Amino acid sequence: MSVSPLERRRLIFVTGKGGVGKTEISMAWARALAAAGRETLWIEIENPARPAGELKNLGPNLLSLNCEAGVAFEEYMALKIKVSVVAKLFARNPLIQYLSQASPGIHELVILGKIWDSVPKFDHVVVDAPATGHALALFHATRNFARLFEGGPIHRDAEAMLATFGDSRQTGIVIAALPEEMPLVESLELSAKLAKLFPENPASFVLNRCFDTECYASPSSQDSIPERKSKTAIAESDLDYIQARLRRERENLEVWVRAGVVPAFSFPWYRDPSDMVDRLREVFGK
């Protein structure tokens, strides 16, 4: 199967351990595409701080959507049941609402369904996906739940959805990590689990908030960074800290090197989020 460069893929999921900057990266990704003249939709999933289902204009070529299961369920039913009055009554039936909210499989199915349904309407859709475990649950629940509906229309939709996500020409799954031990290890575990779901579409990796991006070109060359002399828990000076952190980040990155992972992007720590957009535009703009 052919593989498209990440920036060409219509659908991008950004996931990774909590605190690695998924929102920052997915938003910068969407902004960079929009700046290159592509109609782009950035999707966040059930952000309680924003109105459910809210669609907002973020600037030229860029919309954001707060995808929420209740709203998505109603829309999905409107698609499935052609008579809109019946669809509305069905989706608003208290028992059906109960099912759509309490039942985990249906909940995930309609969220992914809404994302999938948005893809043909835009040039690009970028999803600020949940963190590791919850992201996996999102895909797993959909796949397993669909099995309960074998033969029916929901089953067919779920299969089509998962086929899109598993296609490396259309979809990119980006796992973000920091150059710290836990996020790096977790990124590899997540990638292995995703590979079982989507064997034809291996995940890509992004390294965020590097202390120094250039020195990671060859993580194993420790030569120019002197070893810490002090053994104190807190660094004795900024110089002591910098040296310790540079060495530690390189050591941590050996986890990726050993697994053969080459990140698609390595971002330094940016104070201004627009710097990440600019960095991505250098690649997307071509």
Place this chain on the structure above:
Amino acid sequence: MTAFHSLDELLVKRRILICAGTGGVGKTTLSVAMALRAATLGRKAVVLTLDPAKRLATSLGMDSASVGDTPLDLTARLRETIPHLTGRFAAIMPDTGRTFDAFVSTLSDDPSVLQSIRRNPIFEMISREYSGSNEYMAMVRMHQLHRTGEYDLIVLDTPPSRNAVAFLDAPQLLARFFDERMVRWFVLPTNQLFATGMRKAFGILESLTGSAFVSNLFDFGARLFDVRARFSRDLDEIMKILRSPDCTFGMVTAPHAEAHSDFRALRENLRDRKLGFDVLFANRLLGAIPLAAAGAIADQSPIVLRAHDQFIRMREFETRHLTALTREALREQILFSKVPELARDVHTLDDLVAISALLATPAF
């Protein structure tokens, strides 16, 4: 005035401390450090964590074999580092797999009832996929530990979730399964579904999902109906403990751009639910690191010079956010604890003890 003069006072007076915060801020590390600190203050302390990083678990002398429902007493090991330790320290790391199944087993003492729930295909799917029960299971475990009375202080490290508030919403999400008004539809014989709207809805559902699914759904609903009383009782008891003066919340945060709004969202949610909130931690602060004389930096390699620029920018950014957080904590009358960034990863029990000592004495 904050409720306590110091973190030490809080650790001595409260019996349950729930540590909230978004992922990746060091919640688990600080939860362990607080339990360690309490032990050095003479308390019998236990830390309950659902998702310890492997290395942290190893540093506590725990491995996959120690995952389970019994607390592992680490007092003897801790005495090697702190010889005059007067309290006790234990850690418990319940198995996070099969939590919905574990949850169901809390619902009945009758094995045949449990078996009939487990045999339902919908239950089988939910037990594999439902991640929202982790939070509730943590509360159940906390409740059980509290009831034994064996510990003076329980520190609960909340499972990873998108935001600190998600933990508080979990029981309500689970409670939706047992919503009386809904579940009763499942125990009515089909011919008694008087409401035409309801009958129609089921008809449409059947056409979309197949009849096997709908009949399994009825069975599942009916089983839940049988055990709903036990669930409500447990939930009430847990909520009662959470609201009691024994229990309080703490929040761990890093000084990033969203820290402020995360803090406010948690503050509001705890207030609405009449739950306590006593301490806010700003973790991994660079401000604690003394700056070397300018001359010491000038002759360094280009890599170090570049990194130094970055370090200074990060420190400035941190200072700005810290000022805002400090003001907010002061206004809300909450203890504010600044925890320095360490020069190394936390790998050993000794590292954790070092952090626990830093918690007690303001570093900068």
